[in-house]
Amino acid sequence: DIQMTQSPSSLSASVGDRVTITCRASQSINSYLNWYQQKPGKPPKLLIYAASSLQSGVPSRFSGSGSGTAFTVTISSLQPEDFATYFCQQSYTTPRTFGQGTKVEIK
Amino acid sequence: QVQLQESGPGLVKPSETLSLTCSVSGGSINSYFWTWIRQPAGKGLEWVGRLYTSGTTNYNPSLEGRVTMSVDTSKNQFSLNLTSVSAADTAVYYCAREMGSSRGLDYWGQGTLVTVSS
Numbered sequence: 001d002i003q004m005t006q007s008p009s010s011l012s013a014s015v016g017d018r019v020t021i022t023c024r025a026s027q028s029i030n031s032y033l034n035w036y037q038q039k040p041g042k043p044p045k046l047l048i049y050a051a052s053s054l055q056s057g058v059p060s061r062f063s064g065s066g067s068g069t070a071f072t073v074t075i076s077s078l079q080p081e082d083f084a085t086y087f088c089q090q091s092y093t094t095p096r097t098f099g100q101g102t103k104v105e106i107k
Numbered sequence: 108q109v110q111l112q113e114s115g116p117g118l119v120k121p122s123e124t125l126s127l128t129c130s131v132s133g134g135s136i137n138s139y140f141w142t143w144i145r146q147p148a149g150k151g152l153e154w155v156g157r158l159y160t161s162g163t164t165n166y167n168p169s170l171e172g173r174v175t176m177s178v179d180t181s182k183n184q185f186s187l188n189l190t191s192v193s194a195a196d197t198a199v200y201y202c203a204r205e206m207g208s209s210r211g212l213d214y215w216g217q218g219t220l221v222t223v224s225s
Binding site for chain 1: 142151152153154156157165166167168169201203205208209210211212213215216217218
């Protein structure tokens with residue numbers, strides 16, 4: 001299985017901050033990398049697919065980059081509704097695998 | 108707007124079979140990958156498996172042959188069976204749609220909590 005490792009596991013930030021979360025794959029996954037946002041008691045929501053494509057309806061303050069084994073998602077100006085847990089997921093092969101999550105908390 | 112809804116027992120006894128159904132509305136079930144994902148309380152996401160509407164399936168090897176999935180296109184539903192369950196299978200189970208390798212999981216059900224306990 002391809003192992004996905006996110007960093008950091010958690011972070012504290014203020015409204016308006018620029019936030020970057022990193023995801024690394026244990027082998028090359030080309031650009032088959034997706035990012036999700038999950039709020040408590042809710043299912044994950046697709047934010048970014050294919051490493052850098054913004055899902056319809058997702059605010060443009062979210063952006064993704066990377067290829068191969070290293071990827072990032074950036075929130076350019078953190079908003080109150082962005083406090084949540086973020087997961088990366090590889091869709092290069094099965095079994096699909098997720099990162100362990102990054103919890104973004106209010107400073 | 109595509110909507111997914113999981114249904115099934117919320118409590119299953121150890122060693123028995125967990126059975127869940129996902130009903131798809133607002134769109135056709137054909138020509139997509141339909142996926143099950145689970146999440147133990149306070150933990151991360153685990154991909155259980157997926158099936159295509161042709162019947163092709165991919166399962167997580169970590170489930171050691173305990174999982175089967177099926178689809179009923181006439182009812183716009185697909186199902187998950189997980190046999191010989193233990194407390195380790197207690198989780199929120201989500202169904203979701205995947206358009207393919209390059210598109211991610213774009214629609215999700217709200218999730219259903221399944222507890223394995225006697």
